[in-house]
Amino acid sequence: MITVKVPATSANVGAGFDALGLALDLFNTVTFELSDKLVIASTDNTPVPTGTDNLVYRAACATFEFCGRPVPAMKILQENPIPMARGLGSSSACIVAGILGANALMGSPLSDREMLHLAAGIEGHPDNVAPALLGGFVASVMDEDAVYSVKKDISEQLAFAAFIPNFPLLTEKSRAVLPKELSYRSAVYNLSRAALATAAFCDGDYELLGVATKDAMHQQYRLPLIPGGEEIFSKAKELGALAVYISGAGPTIMAVVRRSDEAFFASANEWLTRAKEAGKNVGAFEVKHLLAANHGAVVQ
Ligand code: HSE
Numbered sequence: 001m002i003t004v005k006v007p008a009t010s011a012n013v014g015a016g017f018d019a020l021g022l023a024l025d026l027f028n029t030v031t032f033e034l035s036d037k038l039v040i041a042s043t044d045n046t047p048v049p050t051g052t053d054n055l056v057y058r059a060a061c062a063t064f065e066f067c068g069r070p071v072p073a074m075k076i077l078q079e080n081p082i083p084m085a086r087g088l089g090s091s092s093a094c095i096v097a098g099i100l101g102a103n104a105l106m107g108s109p110l111s112d113r114e115m116l117h118l119a120a121g122i123e124g125h126p127d128n129v130a131p132a133l134l135g136g137f138v139a140s141v142m143d144e145d146a147v148y149s150v151k152k153d154i155s156e157q158l159a160f161a162a163f164i165p166n167f168p169l170l171t172e173k174s175r176a177v178l179p180k181e182l183s184y185r186s187a188v189y190n191l192s193r194a195a196l197a198t199a200a201f202c203d204g205d206y207e208l209l210g211v212a213t214k215d216a217m218h219q220q221y222r223l224p225l226i227p228g229g230e231e232i233f234s235k236a237k238e239l240g241a242l243a244v245y246i247s248g249a250g251p252t253i254m255a256v257v258r259r260s261d262e263a264f265f266a267s268a269n270e271w272l273t274r275a276k277e278a279g280k281n282v283g284a285f286e287v288k289h290l291l292a293a294n295h296g297a298v299v300q
Helices: 055-066 091-104 114-124 129-134 173-175 184-203 206-212 219-225 229-238 262-277
Strands: 002-011 018-034 041-044 074-079 139-142 146-152 158-165 243-246 255-257 285-290
Touching: 002 091, 002 129, 018 091, 018 129, 018 285, 041 114, 055 074, 055 091, 055 114, 074 091, 091 114, 091 129, 114 129, 114 146, 129 139, 129 146, 139 184, 146 184, 158 229, 158 262, 173 219, 184 206, 206 243, 219 229, 219 243, 229 243, 229 255, 229 262, 255 262, 262 285
Parallel strands: 041 074
Antiparallel strands: 002 018, 018 074, 018 139, 139 146, 158 255, 158 285, 243 255
8 A cells, every 4th residue: 555645835925926835744645555446535524526536536547647557446545634725735735646646556657857747737837736745945937848946945943824714715716816917017026026035945034034925916816805814914914923925826824933933823813713702704714833844745
């Protein structure tokens, strides 16, 4: 039996739309074994498609096909603590698990680079799949079919406060609200900040992240789809977050904080509890304390 463990990921990191992402210490685990018929099931009661439309299975099929091999019947068991449709890379985790599982079942013919290309091709952009595979903070470019990525470990001094709501937001819907064109001014605003965020992660200069994660490309259009999102931005900044951004396509709002800042989590929890009691929009959110995962997906 082959077991694949894949981390959650948080894409965009503010200005780095479809380019930047980082891996977090929350892992989906998927097991694969050859079988006499296709069996797909969840081991933690998370509803998952159990037919050929299952994303782990689809990614596994694409991998067998890429290698020119017939797709064997297999048994796939999924444990999915990464919440679905919350902007924490659950679909990328499924894609990466399917590719790594299929590769392992074939005796590992593929290189890491080939698997990254396959994964980004299926997902359509590399910002979640690259950190899911590589871990840490990853800057990526898709040039035609090729993906070019640089990974940097994230300091243990950082923690990530994921404000996760109880409602989903499909990436498709969150991309549909984006404008078709951008001004030069907005393009410069974002490319300069994405460059600064990358340099800040590479240098460990996390104080720059407040400025470097500001964005003029997607967050303003997406916030109306996230009731309570704006209040979380303000509150997280007021509580001393180094940076706040919409995680991937949302609806999770991510605050980057110093790991030593226990007071941040205590205050945020208290604030959310009071908001819930008062029936406010932010009461739909819970805050989860996460750390960076500097190792990407592993096959055990
Ligand atoms: N970069 C993507 C987006 C991440 O913001 O739409 C979600 O897949």
